[in-house]
Amino acid sequence: MDGRVLRTVCGNFATGVTVITTGGPDDFTGTTVNSFTSVSLDPPLVLFCLHQRSRLHPVLRESGGFVVNFLTGRQEPLARAFAGRDAGEARNVPHHRSPEGLPVLSEALAFLVCRLIGNYDGGDHAILLGEVLDLGVPGHDENPLIFYRGSMRVLEDEPANT
Template identity: 65%
Template sequence: MSSPLTLTHQRPTEPIEPGQLRRVCGLFVTGVTVITTGTEGREVGTTVNSFTSVSLDPPLVLFCLHKQSRLHESLRETGGFAVNFLAAQQEPLARSFAGKRAAAFDGVAHHRGADGVPVLSEALAHLTCRTVDEYPGGDHTIILGEVVGIGIPEPRQDPLIFFEGTLGTLPGGQPVR
């Protein structure tokens, strides 16, 4: 027998509290990415879990970026970005790029994608993208990109996930395949 659903907000005329929304959305398991962009010597990145595939034809993806993010200026300068899917052992890297201060690329294995944007060399996988459009989304900007390159390094690694405000791995460290 399943547990009854507890509703904490039932009246459509009441505003949704940001903390409640964060708590409920935190129950949706997401992968963890670091979005990277920038020119040689001016690489920037930020940890993002608001990433999704939009279309296969044409190949489109999107992510949401806080309006105060350090990436906005570099994204507009370069016109492109990389989506780096993090592996389970990259939790320290996720935390480093999640900070308010710019994370340094010093000591972080990376290379340039075919389009020139920085790619994290030890990521689970990556997509390089050309920015197609930006849309307002409350306190975030929705960035739409066309995928122009992909990479899956060998050997295959377990993913880093985000659930209930915590970074971690899938139960037993085994990915669902």
């Protein structure tokens, strides 16, 4: 199977754009991820996939938790910054700490604070499972940032009534 062809075909599935953040009381790092999904409502579980060589792994293991930050359309520059290899520098990004001490992007469309409960092999990626402990929708009036056919885009139109 040609990985480039697989990536192109899977690119026809529109996904949301998230930044996964984690860290301890004195540090904060994150990475842009579009491989996120809800798993279960009872118990409340979500997962995301992270490249095995991601710089986020050691910080995530140390913190024991993560935040899924759903991005707004105006946050594309933030998504691009966290997608880079040097995205660990996050001090200037508006954020606050959850009750669990994890960094939450203050201007996100919505967020989920999670406790890491599973780490599974997924080939060149790890499948990370989290239990949702807290959530919020600070940017509920904003349009979401999506990823489709290799590009970030803003979902602007309301769905048609059928």
